[in-house]
Amino acid sequence: MSYPALFRMHETAWLIQWLPGINAGTNEQVHASAKWLRLHSLPGLLQILPAYDSLYVEFDSTGILQNPSTWSTQVETWLQECLATGPKELQSNPADLVRIPVCFDEVLGNDLSAIVSFAGMDHDEITSLFTDTTYHVFMLGFLPGFPYMGTVNEKIAVPRKKQPVNVKTGAVGIAGMQAGIYPVHSTGGWHIIGHTPLKMFDKHSSSVTLLQPGQQVQFYGIDIHTYHQMCARP
Amino acid sequence: MSMIVEKAGLLDTIQDGGRHHWAHLGISTNGPMDWYAHELANALVGNRLDAPVVEMHFPASTLRFTKAAIISITGADWEIFINGRSVVFNRTLIVQPNDRLLIGKKYKGERACLAIHGKWKISNDLGSASTDLKSKLGGMGGRKLMAGDQIFFEPHNTVVNPASTNFKWYAEALSASDSIRALPGPEWHWLSEESKSRILSQPFLLKPNSDRMALNWEAPALQCTNADKMVSSAVTFGTIQLLPNGNIVTLMADHQTVGGYPRILQVIRADLPKLAQLSPGSLVHFQLTDMATASAHLAKMKSHLQQVASAVRLQMAFG
Numbered sequence A: 001m002s003y004p005a006l007f008r009m010h011e012t013a014w015l016i017q018w019l020p021g022i023n024a025g026t027n028e029q030v031h032a033s034a035k036w037l038r039l040h041s042l043p044g045l046l047q048i049l050p051a052y053d054s055l056y057v058e059f060d061s062t063g064i065l066q067n068p069s070t071w072s073t074q075v076e077t078w079l080q081e082c083l084a085t086g087p088k089e090l091q092s093n094p095a096d097l098v099r100i101p102v103c104f105d106e107v108l109g110n111d112l113s114a115i116v117s118f119a120g121m122d123h124d125e126i127t128s129l130f131t132d133t134t135y136h137v138f139m140l141g142f143l144p145g146f147p148y149m150g151t152v153n154e155k156i157a158v159p160r161k162k163q164p165v166n167v168k169t170g171a172v173g174i175a176g177m178q179a180g181i182y183p184v185h186s187t188g189g190w191h192i193i194g195h196t197p198l199k200m201f202d203k204h205s206s207s208v209t210l211l212q213p214g215q216q217v218q219f220y221g222i223d224i225h226t227y228h229q230m231c232a233r234p
Numbered sequence B: 001m002s003m004i005v006e007k008a009g010l011l012d013t014i015q016d017g018g019r020h021h022w023a024h025l026g027i028s029t030n031g032p033m034d035w036y037a038h039e040l041a042n043a044l045v046g047n048r049l050d051a052p053v054v055e056m057h058f059p060a061s062t063l064r065f066t067k068a069a070i071i072s073i074t075g076a077d078w079e080i081f082i083n084g085r086s087v088v089f090n091r092t093l094i095v096q097p098n099d100r101l102l103i104g105k106k107y108k109g110e111r112a113c114l115a116i117h118g119k120w121k122i123s124n125d126l127g128s129a130s131t132d133l134k135s136k137l138g139g140m141g142g143r144k145l146m147a148g149d150q151i152f153f154e155p156h157n158t159v160v161n162p163a164s165t166n167f168k169w170y171a172e173a174l175s176a177s178d179s180i181r182a183l184p185g186p187e188w189h190w191l192s193e194e195s196k197s198r199i200l201s202q203p204f205l206l207k208p209n210s211d212r213m214a215l216n217w218e219a220p221a222l223q224c225t226n227a228d229k230m231v232s233s234a235v236t237f238g239t240i241q242l243l244p245n246g247n248i249v250t251l252m253a254d255h256q257t258v259g260g261y262p263r264i265l266q267v268i269r270a271d272l273p274k275l276a277q278l279s280p281g282s283l284v285h286f287q288l289t290d291m292a293t294a295s296a297h298l299a300k301m302k303s304h305l306q307q308v309a310s311a312v313r314l315q316m317a318f319g
Helices: A024-039 A062-066 A068-090 A112-119 A123-132 A224-232 B035-044 B193-199 B269-276 B291-315
Strands: A005-010 A013-017 A045-050 A054-059 A097-103 A135-140 A147-150 A165-167 A171-175 A178-181 A186-188 A191-195 A216-222 B002-007 B013-015 B053-056 B062-065 B069-082 B085-087 B093-095 B100-116 B150-153 B179-184 B204-206 B214-218 B239-242 B248-251 B263-267 B283-288
Touching: A005 A068, A013 A068, A024 A045, A024 A054, A024 A068, A024 A135, A054 A062, A054 A068, A062 A068, A062 B291, A068 B291, A097 A224, A112 A123, A112 A191, A123 A191, A123 A216, A216 A224, B035 B053, B035 B069, B035 B100, B035 B269, B035 B291, B179 B269, B179 B291, B263 B269, B269 B291
Parallel strands: A097 A216, B179 B283
Antiparallel strands: A005 A013, A013 A054, A045 A054, A097 A191, A135 A147, A135 A216, A147 A178, A165 A186, A171 A178, A171 A191, B002 B062, B002 B150, B013 B053, B053 B100, B062 B100, B069 B085, B069 B093, B069 B100, B179 B263, B204 B214, B204 B283, B214 B248, B239 B248, B239 B263
């Protein structure tokens, strides 16, 4: 099989599949392609949904009802043109960097002691390793505004819990090499390293979510006092 | 005109054509479980096909209309009373001021759509009135209807000749067979040959823990190779996933945007309404089909809806 490849998901949707796996290089191509498709959009587009190594593109049923074969060919030509020119055209743009405050204070209820056991290092070494990394936002999913980020330093890349538990809004979690942030109270299996006071999802804000796929993230530590102050801000 | 919820149903929510354009941010599409019932309900009352409706589960809400209104109820076949008078589903109906709509017995089907002619005065979130119960978006503050809720409509001058409300528009009878047609999913080739043949021959039993997010099925476990290689990727309404325990799950209206399980089949659009109406305990068989067949069936259903919509609009006089 040669990549990237086109797969017809259903009557009005296609999947572009790159070489399977989680790596930033492939994912940057996914986002560059998504950007190209948005810039050169076809009528009837409903979704352009990037994931780790694939891009889902969905249309309404107007095209397929008007002329099934012509329309399919038109879409596939457009997708092929994207793959030929998109990544080269747009990949050079530097990604936005977003800095996110995180409070590691255990009074908020986190899994730092479990991460300490896993890593065989102390609290400060672990939080330093966590904040020293620049994370790539591979995709959003699971909940509105929930980012799948990587790559967590392997020394603190603690795997998912066997059973999910309740996690609070703003919980910053680790699942192997991925990091994520829960936008709302949820059940979750990721080990929680800290909590952010920032809102990950706000339907009234112009960007709707704090993070967008393809961005870069750096975390910085804040104390519990600052955390509560930031939570209280409108 | 307004519609008042006198008694709340089990799960009645406002749904329109869906919340599109936001899946890349993790925001679900939601929308109706039965897209055909949704569009037919709107066609029968002269609304845009993607207009909001109340999607009802059983037992449904009891509703009262403060003024005369043109309504329809489609999808499930339930006993319907307007002010004690028995009426039929899949028809254009007229209600008079203070008429009460009540659902009686359930004959067949799990979800009904109630359409009301006119412009709904409800808020949209991110471009849609579809209810997202988890994220509290759309409809009635992102929740199901409760007793005391009042939904308002813009005034209009549409009239329908009461004599002509006996429209002979019959919903295209959805095939009664227990066969659900599907296209191969992106990970169809991960199934062992034995499992491929079993998934297309063994019956699947719908489990009671099915809901707007997914249908869960009972059947002998299937097997695939490579499942641990699966990396989260897009899923959609009708995607069938293979779980680690060998069971399959069909994703429905409230599905999440991405999933980490192999996508082995994709139910064709034409058969999604059938899935939406299955009651727990139903048995189905999955049948592999191709894109040409899938598109042809979709086109036939959409064409029927257009015919109903055109004919109803001819019968209506818009002031």
